[in-house]
Amino acid sequence: MPNIAVFIEQRDGQVKKVAWQMISEARRLVDQAGGEVWGVCLHAAPCDAAHQAGAHGAHRLFTAEHELFKLYDSAAWATAVAAFARAKRPDLLMVGATALGKDLAPKLAQKLGAACVSDSIAVKWDGNAWEVRRPIFAGKCYVDVVPRTSPAVVGVRPNAFALSEGRGGAAAAESFDPGVASLTPLARVTEVQAAAGRKVELTEAETIVSGGRGIKGPEHYHLIEELAAVLGAAAGASRAVVDAGWVPHSHQVGQTGKTVSPNLYIACGISGAIQHLAGMSSSKCIVAINKDPNAPIFKVADYGITGDLFAILPLLQREVEKLKS
Amino acid sequence: MKIAVLVKQVPDSETRIQLSGPAQKLDDSKFTRVLNPYDAYAVEEAVRIKERAPGTEIVAITIGAADRVRETLKKDCLAVGCDRAIVVADPALADADEAGIAVVLAAALRQEACDLILAGKQAIDDDAAQVGVRVAEILGIAHVAVVTKLDLADGALTAQREIEGGVEIVQAKLPALITCQKGLNEPRLPSLPNIMKASAKPMRVVTCAELGVEPPARTYDVKRYAPPPSRAACKVIAGDDPAAAAAELARLLREEAKVI
């Protein structure tokens, strides 16, 4: 039976949305393939994911509790999920392509001697095999791959799968032995420093407003942040803005920055260089605001305004406020 | 101290990807190849460590066709401060996936016994972000991935790693492996005299057999390549009347695209 296990990532009891997206998609898949969806959750204090996991489509929830699951520890977490996989033999192991998941997935795959398909955007069941689609060359090309191993680890890009809710009751919860009792961690997280002022995280955001060199200077970045605020969006930037030191690198979208896949991406004063497109071209709706009608960003945009962002952004902010009120 | 840097040669980030024929084959014959940008941070970091700790030896290791990687190794690794290079060149590896590459790199690293291994966060062709982490797991050593700051002291390291909404500070004992992210440093460019001198630095070409490792089987098959879906033409609103343009955009986003 092709059962799918989904790693439920949580930090301080807050589950990452990508976990629910993966459970939703996994349920759609097993409804075709015949099998179950299992949530896997590691935590340091009892977590209550059973209801939500069930609501999104999980049949069962497997949890393990241990001190080592308080902060991310690559060795401990991979050991635990590998122990689960060896005991329950899921056919696919989905892990969100978050900072934690991108670290965990290859480590886990190596422990299991398994394939790892990074940062995938679609999974299909063709009747007897899985076919997993992922972008390569920074999204300039897609590749469909068929894992040879069972389990196969599949990294999933946040926002690639649609959420479904209201599936039904709580998933049947069960605990498992993570096998970390005698483990001596090789590396230790000593501190987590939150970046100041960051409200919505780029890679998880459903809407992103990004500013490029067209904003002219750091003193104008507030135009981006204010529009983002009214939209409940994250604020991003092109590399030109980051390299100029106007905003930190954590804001950068693109090949050497973050890969994002929001429902709405608004590029303001960004020309649309191939390395920037690499990070955002899988966004569902793209808007460009640029005074140069020939800027390459208009080639990928769905909507665009050819004009001066300094005039347009405050007005757009007001229009959105009106719509939201 | 001995440092290994794992370097890969990849198509330049400007490369246009073209699929040809009914089989949608990926034509890579015209690619301009460069050092993977994240590996450049790895090389630079190694060289900076060496500048602070004279006596450090840096060995650059790559898997790839020898004639193809030679220039990159010389110009981007040896000419900026690596001491020697190892190329694992074996036709059996042409088809290797990330798991296979990791096994072979680990075999090469076992012969070197390094204190620190530096790799890139990801290769910009396959975008896998796997090889470094897999290598560390095979060698049974600690790794810290996506590192933007690295300090070494007393046989241990403290690294800063990027996570959502902040950074994690991670400590580990050496030997350990780091995967490098933009922000770690600013790679230097090789000077002409150093490129000349680099020709004299040792570059050893080895096969899997010489490393005592079997070329591993793939863990997945590539079924097909496909172009990304093409996007509909952009609806352009003229911005001469900014107020009207902003109102029209907001309306379209709400009523047509239904995204706000």
Ligand SMILES: Cc1cc2nc3c(=O)[nH]c(=O)nc-3n(C[C@H](O)[C@H](O)[C@H](O)COP(=O)(O)OP(=O)(O)OC[C@H]3O[C@@H](n4cnc5c(N)ncnc54)[C@H](O)[C@@H]3O)c2cc1C
């Ligand atoms: C290896 C490599 C990796 C890279 N990685 C990344 C990456 O991850 N992310 C990234 O973004 N880039 C990356 N780049 C850089 C990329 O090539 C571009 O240089 C960069 O994206 C340009 O940023 P920009 O669009 O903000 O600036 P520009 O290209 O200078 O564009 C500015 C735009 O603003 C418009 N503009 C100016 N004034 C106004 C105004 N008043 N109103 C409206 N519009 C205005 C202009 O018409 C122009 O189109 C990378 C490059 C390399 C070589």
Ligand SMILES: Nc1ncnc2c1ncn2[C@@H]1O[C@H](COP(=O)(O)O)[C@@H](O)[C@H]1O
């Ligand atoms: N063929 C290779 N030879 C040497 N190092 C490699 C090779 N492939 C990948 N690496 C290293 O592993 C990193 C991540 O690659 P990847 O997992 O393919 O995205 C790269 O930045 C390199 O440091």
